[in-house]
Amino acid sequence: MRPLRIGVIGSWSGPYAGGGRQFDAGMAVWLAAHNQHIAGRPVELLRRDVPGSAPEQARRHAQDLVESERVELLAGLDFSSNAYAVGNVATQAKLPLVVMNAASSGITARCPFAVRVSFTIGQVALPLARWALQQGLRNVCTVVADYASGVDAESAFVSGITAGGGQVGAMLRVPLSTLDYSAYMLRLRELKPQAVFFFLPSGQMPATFLKFWRDRGMADTGIRLLATGDATDDHYLEGIGELADGLVTSHHYSFAHDSAANRRFTGIFENEYGSHLRPGYFAVAAxxxxxxxxAAMSSPAARGNATGERLVDAFRGLKLDSPRGPVEIDAHTRDIVQTVYIRRVERRDGRWVNREFERFERVRDPGV
Structure with missing residues (x-):
């Protein structure tokens, strides 16, 4: 049987290498449970390392995977800038591109061969704004990293607050190189909003922000702090748990999600990797x-070893029982439809977790 060759592009080196390891682990768990086969075919994963946002490098790797390695699908993509570049290659080659993280709203609209199984920033930020209004938090400020995803988060959260009659006192944008948040803390003290929503790229920036929040005594002001789940990604939550204690976030997956599918997933994951590596949202998307x-390649729509547009069409309307809960690929947009959970960081059985306590079901990307 001819192997199914999939080109996977992500970060396996540099400051974002944890994302590549999570991609690997999530794919390994699925393959281990399915005898290393997809749709009856053995699988070859051809990895290409693009450490961080480097669209030209991502494009070159994608071109090589298509032309030299003859892959049948492209996948991965942790950064949206890289996904747009690879999307151009996928479109020219008429190959499906399965997006496993990149969260910009425009990816599937720009690339007719892209299918997203992760999330979008707006998809998780807007429900948090709605939840905040339900709690009576009508006077808010935002602090976001000054890049595309930060602006997406700001736009979705602000639109949700203002649509519900709330007010936004200030929208503060932070350079990606920021190490000192003192001036921002001072400004927020002066404004005295009921809540502050922040979005900073997963990794060191949220931890640094939370440390300044604690050290400047911001919790004592009574201001509520809200964020998307990028700030408390499960795979590094143990390292920042105390700083994030009580933080309310919105996201589509938690290691602590209570379902049979997630217990199977986390059980296999722990057997394979031990307790030192916990699955986060990168792993569940992979x-x-x-x-x-x-599912797409095994479907009646893909009968006869479908490729190109026919295979992309086979993804439309797919429904899966994911470890995160029920998910669906929108038949029109090829984007993910899923439950978004409101969670609180808590210590449970000696481990820091994102405990889900409220949900918004069948959420689509509001940017489409």
């Missing part, structure tokens, strides 16, 4: 990417 490829 797992679901292979599940979606298997």
């Amino acid at each position: 797992h679901d990417a292979l599940a979606a490829v298997d």
